[in-house]
Amino acid sequence: MLVSAKEMLTKAKAGHYAVGQFNINNLEWTKSILLTAQELQSPVILGVSEGAGKYMTGYKTVAAMVKAMIEELNITVPVALHLDHGSYEGAKKCIEAGFSSIMFDGSHYPIEENIAKTKELVETCNQLGLSLEAEVGAIGGEEDGVIGKGECADPQECKAIADLGVTMLAAGIGNIHGKYPDNWEGLSFETLDAIQKLTGDMPLVLHGGTGIPEDMIKKAISLGVAKINVNTECQLSFAAATRKYIEEGKDLQGKGFDPRKLLAPGAEAIKATVKEKMELFGSVGKA
Numbered sequence: 689m690l691v692s693a694k695e696m697l698t699k700a701k702a703g704h705y706a707v708g709q710f711n712i713n714n715l716e717w718t719k720s721i722l723l724t725a726q727e728l729q730s731p732v733i734l735g736v737s738e739g740a741g742k743y744m745t746g747y748k749t750v751a752a753m754v755k756a757m758i759e760e761l762n763i764t765v766p767v768a769l770h771l772d773h774g775s776y777e778g779a780k781k782c783i784e785a786g787f788s789s790i791m792f793d794g795s796h797y798p799i800e801e802n803i804a805k806t807k808e809l810v811e812t813c814n815q816l817g818l819s820l821e822a823e824v825g826a827i828g829g830e831e832d833g834v835i836g837k838g839e840c841a842d843p844q845e846c847k848a849i850a851d852l853g854v855t856m857l858a859a860g861i862g863n864i865h866g867k868y869p870d871n872w873e874g875l876s877f878e879t880l881d882a883i884q885k886l887t888g889d890m891p892l893v894l895h896g897g898t899g900i901p902e903d904m905i906k907k908a909i910s911l912g913v914a915k916i917n918v919n920t921e922c923q924l925s926f927a928a929a930t931r932k933y934i935e936e937g938k939d940l941q942g943k944g945f946d947p948r949k950l951l952a953p954g955a956e957a958i959k960a961t962v963k964e965k966m967e968l969f970g971s972v973g974k975a
């Protein structure tokens with residue numbers, strides 16, 4: 689069932705595990721993630737970036753597909769459909785399209801403007817029963833060319849945003865989107881702990897989950913992270929499985945060119961990655 693992320697994340701924070709946000713790109717992605725969540729009886733968050741939303745022809749298409757798929761596949765575990773790194777305009781469009789959860793990323797604005805815009809969206813989301821994620825301290829990565837070290841958020845600014853009544857908070861703690869470079873300095877647990885102490889029960893969100901060592905993931909969860917975003921890792925496993933299929937010449941055998949066959953190994957690879965993450969995050973059986 690499609691729900692806001694509030695209840696699943698409150699439970700996760702209290703139970704010391706994390707719910708995975710897995711970004712979707714198309715039907716295969718969505719189906720693989722939903723089936724795995726159902727099989728493992730895990731709550732799940734489907735992330736949609738603005739780029740992926742555009743790719744899938746618009747947020748209305750995405751919301752309609754996800755809602756129909758939940759029904760047709762008999763998915764009974766809690767599923768949140770979440771805008772990832774939304775702009776102010778994107779957030780409004782997704783609210784209208786029927787998303788159950790919104791991230792407004794105002795981290796590139798001066799803190800006063802981030803607070804003002806986040807505050808307005810808190811009111812709208814509260815009225816409609818949607819969960820809202822805010823971000824403080826930009827999370828680096830390939831998108832904006834930051835390499836080597838992710839930014840660390842100011843814990844006082846985190847508190848100011850958390851106090852507005854957002855559902856969950858993403859804060860930079862040295863994490864990066866995409867593949868981590870060899871010279872990465874690791875997560876700043878000092879920053880995370882300081883943020884946790886000031887934000888209390890607020891579920892914290894860890895972006896850039898691909899390639900963070902398992903022990904760091906577990907430590908982050910122990911310090912209040914209740915939502916972990918995974919995007920690149922599913923893309924890498926999908927690409928590797930598809931490459932293998934083609935390199936083995938399977939598309940040239942019989943009807944191996946049929947898209948339902950051609951995309952099957954990639955879809956299975958996404959399932960395996962999602963399963964691995966749900967086990968690591970501790971969300972299995974928590975639906």
Ligand SMILES: [Zn+2]
Nearest residue numbers: 827895896917
């Ligand atoms: Zn992110």
